Amino acid sequence: MIEDMLRTPAAMQDAERHTAHNYHPLPVVISSAEGAWVTDVDGRRYLDCLAGYSALNFGHRHPTLIAAAHAQLDRLTLTSRAFVHDQFADFCRELAALCGKDLVLPMNTGAEAVETGVKVARKWGYQVKGVPAGQANIVVAEGNFHGRTTTIVSFSTDSDARADFGPYTPGFRIVPYGDLAALAEAIDEHTVAVLLEPIQGEQGVVVPPAGYLPGVRQLCTDSDVLFIADEIQSGLGRTGTTFACEQEGVVPDMYLLGKALGGGIVPVSAVAADADVLGVLKPGQHGSTFGGNPLACAVATEVVRLLATGEFQRRSADLGERLHAGLHALIGKGLVAVRGRGLWAGLDIEPALMSGRVACERLMERGVLAKDTHGSTIRLAPPLVITAEEIDHAVAQLAAVLTD
Template sequence: MVDDRLRTPDAVRDAQRWTAHNYHPLPVVISSAEGAWLTDVDGRRYLDFLAGYSALNFGHRHPRLIAAAHAQLDRLTLTSRAFVHDQFADFCRELAELCGKDLVLPMNTGAEAVETAIKVARKWGYRVKGVPDGQATIVVAEGNFHGRTTTIVGFSTDPDAHDDFGPYTPGFRIVPYGDLDALSAAIDDTTVAVLIEPIQGEQGVVVPPEGYLPGVRRVCTERDVLLLADEIQSGLGRTGDTFACDHEGVVPDMYLLGKALGGGIVPVSAVAADADVLGVLRPGQHGSTFGGNPLACAVGTEVVRLLATGEFQHRSTELGARLHAGLHELVGEGLVAVRGRGLWAGLDIDPALMTGRQACERLAERGVLAKDTHGSTIRLAPPLVVTEAEIDEALTQLAAVLAG
């Protein structure tokens, strides 16, 4: 049988020809995947150490998730929220229980979850806290990445995300990440929420100082301000706990979830909070045609059930220790610093050696796919189904790249 798929150079050329250049992908064209492995159109296999920016925490085509999707595809895919479907209640209940919250509001993308949280926090501020109409403020952190909608990029400090998209939505105060005093000083009577990533992924997997998150929780409680935890990348097993906040015993007022919630099959996001917060919404005030659709709920419910076993959190802890131990051995051998938690790591490469982009290109040549971020920093985030041998193989190839 003749395989008439495009080869890599042709497929890359066509992608560049017909697509707006909002991404700069590596010249790899994937055609199939399973577990922690990807195969390109030329038949070459790669270890996936990006996992779709943590959207593939359970690996490619996890059998239980694929089975749930197939079963639902044969029955019902979309109703819109104009009607109730038979997958909706289970998904919302089981996700709410996983989060320890009363209510869930399903959406599609991470950015939609963030926009939902912003709207709910403002409405809560006006209806519950008593902030004068139109004056609500939200405190955010430098180096944040919460998405790329017009509102969100307005409080980004990354020039690529921020510049040339104004005018921007007012009402946000930016403070240094990890600086509790600055955060506290930015809060006043108009402040309705602090929106923060427990670990800043896009910034290079930056873990805040120990005690920072509990301090943020304490300040928010004392000042009657909602704590919104963006766990879209850090949550759902990635760091070794169900949520990154769990490592310091912090319970936010609202979890913002996405990426892995869709099992790498469909876009699924949600916010989870108690009734005194999410209960401020009324019919017609917020929604989405595809949010909470039957296919999304069927897959999302199976994701929650996988997490409920604790297996993936345990794998992230145990295998993450192996990954970080191996990475720390390379500090001084081409790496300047290593950060992260669980199966998530940010690596600063000696800029005299290469950029992050060059490192990822050279890793790809050696069969490992990763992603650069700023300057000479790259991120590693393998699926949580990765094995010890696969981690060792990636470390071997990284060491070879650094050695030149």
């Protein structure tokens, strides 16, 4: 602890004196950023290989997105959904088209999108499927991370996220991730949805076995159950396709989106589904003061348009191959496993070598920012604007950390 304080910038020490300690950040204080790079208060630059947990897929201060935000700030920022503003229709229409769905419900945060998905699935179950009142259940996976609200942590298997926050919300069944037989066993006549991450990000970028997602899709179809895909981290170009589900040719009944949808400027999330699902909501049954506000819609519409070109998906796929090739070359040289798709990777470090936290601290000292999770695992999720040379630089710094 004393050593940590000695190397912690004064601005960070001051912040920690007045902040609840719900995070354990690296000892760096960022003051500006551009593209894939950030600069601290002392003028030192770092390659950002976390990208705000995928909230910065388009990099810091992408000029198209900044221009949209500036233009909207000069006109209108908030009306609430009591009125319709002139940015709302374009955003909803263009995002619905990107998702291949009829309707979009804008919210603010990823957790709000998940809560919305849970509410919609239950209401659909009662009104459309005919589940008896109060008996709906939703099947989720071990190792999930869908947010930190009291309902969401009720079905978390992470003790840090869940412990001491009860009593917990009922109505959820937890099965092993990637296990189709267990999923089939958990579904019954009162099941209204299966809620899954196509790739589990917080768990360490865990990719399910080949055929798992198509199997989930078929089970849901056969059982008259909604397949809800939480693409808040995995979606919007991160894995080399617009949605991670596309990697297996799967189309869920509902997408939960967030993070990158706000372009790294404002919090924006959304639920996308067809009218027979989202159409169960009626006025007064669900809402959000800031959901779908003009500033958010102006930025998010430009995000959708950037994705509509396919450029960022191609960059993620092509540069992802380079990233994973470099990382796999380090297996047996300090790494024991590499997982992921596109510009997203989970790396397991030899536990006897160092913890994930220590690895991230040493990477930071070498000018690369990453994030640890679950012991000796670290995650890399650089912005999709990163270059091939910058990827090589990040891998070289990791190699140096592992061999120092």
